Amino acid sequence: MPNDRRNTSLxxxxxxxxxxxxxxxxxxxxxxxxxxxxxxxxxxxxxxxxVLLPLPPGVSMLLALPxxxxxxxxxxxxxxxxxxxxxxxxxxxxxxxxxxxTRVMPWLSRAERVVRPRLSFLTGRVGAxxxxxxxxxxxxxxxxxxxxxxLVPALALSAFALGLSRxxxxxxxxxxxxxxxxxxxxxxxVDGVRIGVGDLRRxx
Numbered sequence: 090m091p092n093d094r095r096n097t098s099l100x101x102x103x104x105x106x107x108x109x110x111x112x113x114x115x116x117x118x119x120x121x122x123x124x125x126x127x128x129x130x131x132x133x134x135x136x137x138x139x140v141l142l143p144l145p146p147g148v149s150m151l152l153a154l155p156x157x158x159x160x161x162x163x164x165x166x167x168x169x170x171x172x173x174x175x176x177x178x179x180x181x182x183x184x185x186x187x188x189x190x191t192r193v194m195p196w197l198s199r200a201e202r203v204v205r206p207r208l209s210f211l212t213g214r215v216g217a218x219x220x221x222x223x224x225x226x227x228x229x230x231x232x233x234x235x236x237x238x239x240l241v242p243a244l245a246l247s248a249f250a251l252g253l254s255r256x257x258x259x260x261x262x263x264x265x266x267x268x269x270x271x272x273x274x275x276x277x278x279v280d281g282v283r284i285g286v287g288d289l290r291r292x293x
Contacts, residue, residue: 099254100198102131106186114186116155117177120170132170133159133224134250138189140231140243153231155179156246160228164221200251200260208258220249220261223268230271241271 105122106114120132136156155176162170210216227242245267252260 099131099134100194100201103190106190112183113180114183116179117172120172131254134247137243137246138193140239153228156228157232160225164225204251204255204257204260206256211258211261212253212256217253220253224249241267241274245271
């Protein structure tokens with residue numbers, strides 16, 4: 090069965106969410122539909138997608154909460170992922186999800202044309218566990234009110250999700266590179282806020 094999951098593209102595994110009628114989809118239902126056929130990698134990517142949107146900090150924090158629950162469980166190697174009832178019952182508008190996937194699908198399809206198994210030490214048991222721990226830390230960053238801390242960590246999570254799902258160590262390596270970039274961006278953002286607050290105090 091695992092081989093079948095690896096041979097199914099992420100784009101294909103997400104296409105069912107682009108079909109169907111209007112209405113709402115609960116987070117629990119979304120998790121069940123993705124997990125059963127494709128493991129937690131596509132779910133990680135799907136939960137990361139909303140955070141990539143340019144949203145106010147408070148909204149981004151709320152959207153990242155499911156990630157904060159899922160990523161540590163991936164780090165522990167759990168195959169059946171638990172979600173608190175309140176978050177599991179949260180509803181997602183199918184039309185908005187379809188709209189988001191429509192925007193992302195071309196990028197994802199292009200990325201999957203170059204993805205292939207390589208650098209296996211980065212996606213093996215130890216490598217995957219380490220990457221999952223980093224994903225858990227990135228999820229924590231996304232729910233904290235840190236200035237300029239959304240886009241790059243979310244891109245890193247996307248790279249990890251794609252790399253781990255398709256056993257492509259190069260994408261995992263790209264994820265680590267984006268983590269380093271995120272650290273620089275966050276440090277500069279925090280330093281800029283600190284300088285701005287200091288200047289404001291002097292003016293007052």
